[in-house]
Amino acid sequence: MEWLKMEQWSPYAVGIGIGLLSCLTFFFSNKPIGCSTALSRTSGMLESLVRGGKVAEKAYYKEFAPSIDWEWMLVLGIFIGGFISAKLSGQFQVVWVPMKWTATFGNTPFLRWFTALIGGTIMGFGARWAGGCTSGHGISGTLQLAVSSWIAAICFFIGGIVTAMLIY
C-alpha cells in the first residue's frame, strides 16, 4: 500500500480516477459531481441562524434549500479525503501563507488572507451566477458535452489566467 503514502500521483492517474468516480455518481446517485451549491446552502443555513426562518423564503433558497444534501456531504468528504491523503504522505502541515505568494508578496498572513477573502467572495458570487464551478461545469458538465459547461469552463480559465497574470 506504499502508493497511498506517495506525495503525488500522475495527473493522468488522478484524472482517470475522477472520471471513474463521475461514472459511479451517475450510476449510484443519478447525479453529477459538483461543489458550489453546497456554498449557497451553507450560506443560507448560517444566515438562518441569525435571521431565522425568513431566510428560506428568499427566491434563491426556494430553489436551493438551505439544508444538508448529497452535494453538501460531498464537499465535507473532500475536506476529509484531503486530510487523509495529506496525513498518509506526511504532507499535512499548518500553512499560514502559500510559498509562491510568500516569494512575491512576503509572508504577512493578513495580506494573503484578505486577498483570499476578496477572491473567495468574487468566486462564490461568480460560481452561483454561472450555475456551477470547476467541478460542476469544468468536469461534470464538459464530460456530458453540455454546451453551457464548455462555455463556462473556457470563461473560468480566461478570467483566471488574466487575473493571475495581472497579480503576478
Place this chain on the structure above:
Amino acid sequence: MLKTLHAKENFQLGIGLLVGILFGFLLQKGGVTKYDVIIGQLLLTDFTVVKIMLSAMLTGMVGVHLLQSLGWAELHPKPGSFGSVVIGGLIFGVGFGTLGYCPGTLAGAVGQGSLDALFGGLIGLLLGAGLFAEFYPRLSKLILNRGHFGEKTWPQLLKVNPWWLIFPVALWLLNVFLWMEKSGL
C-alpha cells in the same frame, strides 16, 4: 432497482460523503489542493490542473455515455444562457485568479492545513454565495436569462448521435496529452 436506490435519502447522503472522500483524496494526491499548483496553471507554468481536468473529462465522457447508452444512467446537463455562463464564468475566473483555489479544491486545501483557504477563502466563498442569493431576483430579471439556450448538449445542438462527437473529442484530447508531454509542459 436503481430508482429505489436513488430515492434512499440516508444511503444517498452516505454515497455523497464517500465519493467526496475519494474525490478529496484524489485532488490532494494530484497536488491541486495547493495554491502554488493552481496559480502555476493560471500563470501557464504548471499544467497539472488542465491534465487532471481533461483526463477526468475524457474518462467520464466515455464512461457516462456508455452507461447512458446501456440505459443505466441519465445525463443532467446544466441549463445555460450567455448572460449566466459567460459573465458568471468570467467573474468566477477573476475569483479563481485571486483566490488560487476553486470551491472543491479549497475544501481539500483546508483539509491539508492551508489557513488562507480556511480563514480567507472559505469565508469569502460563503459571503459571495450569500450575496448572490440576495441579488438573485434582480439579476435573474436583468441578465441571467439573456441569450438562453437551455440544457443543450453538443450532440443535441448538432443533431448527431453522441458517439459521433465522443470519438473525435477523445482523439483530440489524447493528442493534447501527447503534445503536452512532448513539449515538457
